[in-house]
Amino acid sequence: MTAKLLGLFDEPQDRAAVVATNYGDYHQQMIWLKSEVMDGHWIALGGDGIRPQVVNDPRNELEKLGRRHEWRQPSGTVPSWPRWEDVVAHGPVVLLTAGDDEMFASGWRAGIRHTAQQMEGFLADLELDEPDRSTT
Structure with a gap:
């Protein structure tokens, strides 16, 4: 199967979609789900033996606005409400199905x-x- 890799500007615009990051790599592959009711957010379903760890930005809202301390999402974790940028950050993305x-x-x-x-x-x-x- 030859699949087209999706990039930062290729987010599926359908009501629902399922994509995989690191498709075909047994140890790294993660499945992601998007539904219209989630208002642009994606849900990390994980993969074989992979359970995504949720880590949120510990800064308060003022610190986020002021950008006093830059905070980066730790490697291998996802925010509570991941967006397309978070999906793409986990590796090459392949569209499995669009609804x-x-x-x-x-x-x-x-x-x-x-x-x-x-x-x-x-x-x-x-x-x-x-x-x-x-x-x-």
Whole structure:
């Protein structure tokens, strides 16, 4: 498989996308997920044996604005809300799949349907658990 590497200005613009950094490298590969509901942020799903460590900037907001002390994200870590720049910083990026509008809509409908079925089951269980008051 020949895959096009994505750069800093190649962020997928679809509603949802899945990319991999260091694709094919068993020890370094990480999977990243983007969804429209996350407002431009990416989620690091990790990879085989890799669990991304979340480290946030310890400076307060005034220190960040004043840039008194430059802080760099430690190597191998991700911020709480990674952006595309953070994904690209973890190594070469390959687009695995991009979700079109119909894929997004069908996933939404399936999730709503599943939630409705769970609620119906929960309500049915409540009706069965009611004590029989006619024998008192």
